[in-house]
Amino acid sequence: MKKTIALGSVILGIAAAPLVAGPDDDALVINDELEMVTEAAAPEHLEGIRTIYSGWRFRTDETQSLQLDDFDNPAMLTVDAALEAFNTVDGTEGKSCASCHTGGPEEFAGLTASMPKVIDGKLVVMEDLINNHRAEVMGAEPLKWSGQEMQGMVALIGLQSRGMPVNVKIDGEAAPFWEQGKEMYYTRYGQLEMSCANCHEDNYGNMIRADHLSQGQINGFPTYRLKQARLISKHNRFRGCIRDTRAETFAEGSDEFRALELYVQSRGNGLSVETPAVRQ
Ligand code: HEC
Numbered sequence: 001m002k003k004t005i006a007l008g009s010v011i012l013g014i015a016a017a018p019l020v021a022g023p024d025d026d027a028l029v030i031n032d033e034l035e036m037v038t039e040a041a042a043p044e045h046l047e048g049i050r051t052i053y054s055g056w057r058f059r060t061d062e063t064q065s066l067q068l069d070d071f072d073n074p075a076m077l078t079v080d081a082a083l084e085a086f087n088t089v090d091g092t093e094g095k096s097c098a099s100c101h102t103g104g105p106e107e108f109a110g111l112t113a114s115m116p117k118v119i120d121g122k123l124v125v126m127e128d129l130i131n132n133h134r135a136e137v138m139g140a141e142p143l144k145w146s147g148q149e150m151q152g153m154v155a156l157i158g159l160q161s162r163g164m165p166v167n168v169k170i171d172g173e174a175a176p177f178w179e180q181g182k183e184m185y186y187t188r189y190g191q192l193e194m195s196c197a198n199c200h201e202d203n204y205g206n207m208i209r210a211d212h213l214s215q216g217q218i219n220g221f222p223t224y225r226l227k228q229a230r231l232i233s234k235h236n237r238f239r240g241c242i243r244d245t246r247a248e249t250f251a252e253g254s255d256e257f258r259a260l261e262l263y264v265q266s267r268g269n270g271l272s273v274e275t276p277a278v279r280q
């Protein structure tokens, strides 16, 4: 593997720590029955990495354990609240999600594994589907991108795909968006001049300050972060990572982050959807 020594690596003191280098070899089986694929051959389009790993494999035993059982997973409270919202009338049309989706959120099994995708020429992420429905068919106010109501709903829908392999389309109409996201992934941002790849491709397994660097996969998003005590959106995580390079960042819900989401998701094609995951 090529190891780039970027200016930022020196400033941030990225270091190989022999005791924790690389992913561990623990198995993720949820509720004693649902076995997750946390390691897979990299999709063909990836040149810099041969094996892809879920971020779960880089966390401490303590954090890992919170994802083993839904009773211990702190994200489930927010997911329960979203299920209630799903069944609650909202907006001027007097409808709830369940008024039309009578099969419940289970109707959306498999959807998250294929998102983002292009619909009518636009790259659409789950937050878009939810807010478009609220506006167009319910006459309800849009939900704030990284708010707990929105991320709870994204997680509730994601949960219906848990255990299924991530499989986003990157060709055809998706290709230009994917190319845009890929370019962003390899662009060096900020005073530290570091790209996503500098940390998550060249240095995964190494320590950066107190953090064990993963490959920056998003198969577990929205993810419950213990540090922030709430569900974190993909775009919020992207913002945080770019800010850490001391750069101006893009807005949550921007077209740039939609494209980056498609590209990052495609790097995880083959891993199980783990939503909602738990991280420190
Ligand atoms: C007035 C009826 C109606 C209401 C209310 C409604 N939906 Fe829908 N929804 C539909 C129909 C019809 C489709 C399929 C056609 C489409 O994609 O627009 C759909 C599709 C979807 C899809 C995409 C499914 C797929 O496989 O592509 C999602 C996700 C979704 N709805 C979520 C929601 C959520 C969450 C709510 C509540 C916030 C909601 N819907 C409220 C009628 C409704």
Ligand code: HEC
Residues within 6 Å of the ligand: 008, 012, 054, 055, 056, 185, 194, 195, 196, 197, 198, 199, 200, 208, 211, 212, 213, 214, 215, 216, 217, 218, 220, 223, 237, 238, 241, 242, 244, 245, 260, 264, 279
């Ligand atoms: C300076 C190093 C650095 C850069 C550059 C960086 N990240 Fe991160 N990222 C981290 C650290 C540290 C974490 C927390 C530990 C971990 O999960 O890897 C993290 C976590 C993540 C996670 C959460 C993974 C999980 O399983 O919960 C995602 C997703 C992510 N980064 C994506 C990105 C993207 C996309 C970019 C480029 C826009 C980027 N990162 C740039 C350091 C970086």
